[in-house]
Amino acid sequence: MPLISLALASSRRFAALLIVVGATDPFAVAVPAQAGETQTGSSAREAQGGGKGDKPDKVDTENLFGFTEGTDTGKKGEQEVLVDSIGRFSKRRDGPGRSGYGAAQPLISYQYDPTDNFSIEPGLRFDARDSRGIAGVPNKAFGTFNGGSVELKYQFFKRTEDRPFSLAVLAEPQYARITPVEGQGADVYSVESRLIADMRLVPDTLWAGFNLIYDPQVSRLKGSGEVDRTSTLSLSGAVMAKIAGDLFVGPEVRYMRAYEGAFLNRFEGHAVFVGPVLHYHVMEKGFLTLAYSTQVFGHDRDPDFSDRVFNLTQFSRHNLRVRFGVEF
Known part of the structure; x- marks a missing residue:
């Protein structure tokens, strides 16, 4: 010097x-x-x-990983319209005869980014289902408006060439008119919260995302006034590879635990889901994400079902997610 x-x-x-x-x-x-x-x-x-080294990562991971959320938020002032539908199929039948279970919860939402690191996404929720001959689930078929939600997401820092990882937190208060499993009329309040991390493993080729999810729920059944408190703790992860141009594919794994009580009070059962994810940029500012997962292992604490291979009381056997969005 x-x-x-x-x-x-x-x-x-x-x-x-x-x-x-x-x-x-x-x-x-x-x-x-x-x-x-x-x-x-x-x-x-x-x-x-x-x-x-300060250049941001070229890939937007927000909707890249299927059921797993990515850390990214849009640039300040960006707006996006999204259609997001999660379908759940196949549960434990109740005796002989015809049976079947299918439930879908479509969401139509509008996302706005007031800053580079913060996004707000209000949405309207719907419910469509058809269940027959399923244990613990009434026989019914209908489609209806099912309430609303507001997703709030904050990204602590962006991925860059020198820093290949990122962190974010997400909270989504929700109100629903239908219980998610049984499809009964109720006032259902929940706040899904996520700790989100993702990383670029290989530049312009491979990305990984991880979520830790806590979802407490309180339901008051209409008519009887009975109150039901439950909660779910989940860990999910996905790895996505860029195959060609704007096409990404990869596997996703989720581990889910169900509890009685809104604060993980009493363990009820768990399940492991595995499946593929496909993400494609349909246009310059549009995307399509398809994710399918099937339960490969599960355990139910109910003595009547504790010897079964799968947990079909708190969870379904198959899940399908279709998500489409356009930015403007």
Whole structure:
């Protein structure tokens, strides 16, 4: 350092040389320009915080991973309209005869990004189902409006070339008119909360996402006034590979635990789901995500079903998610 100071004091040319070297050498000493001189090229961009290592990741992971949420939010002022439907199929039959179970909860939402790291997404929810001959589930078939929700998401920092990972938190208060499993009329309140992490494993090729999800729910049945409190704790993860152009595919794994009580009070059962995910950019500002998962293992604490391979009381056997969005 004394030698550099002496050189700067004795030679303006040598100072200019240090500026040029500093633009290419990450260990060089930054030197301010002398009067009448200007910074140009990459040195000027780095002085403004626009160095190569600060460039954001090219891939938006928000909707990349299927049932697993990505950390990304849009740029300030961006808007998006989304149609998101999750279908659940096949539960334990109740005796001989015809049986079947299918339930779908479509969501139509509008997302707005007031800042680069924060998004707000209000939405309207619907419910359509057909159940017959299923244990613990009334026989019924209908479709109806099912309430609304507001998703609030904050991303702590963006992925860049030098920092391949990111973190975010999400909270989604919801109100529904139909219980999610039985399809009974009720006032249902829940707040799904997620801790989200994702990482670029191989530049422009491979990404991974992880979620820790806590979802408490309180339901008051219409007519009887009976109150039911439940909660779910889940861990999900997916790895997505860029196959060609705007097409991404990969596997996803979810582990879900069901509890009686809104604060994980009493363990009721768990299940493991595995399946593929496909994500495709339909247009410049549109996307389509398809995710399917099937229960490969489960356990129910109910003595009547504890010896069964799957948990079909709290969970269904098959899940399908279709999500489409357009940004403007």
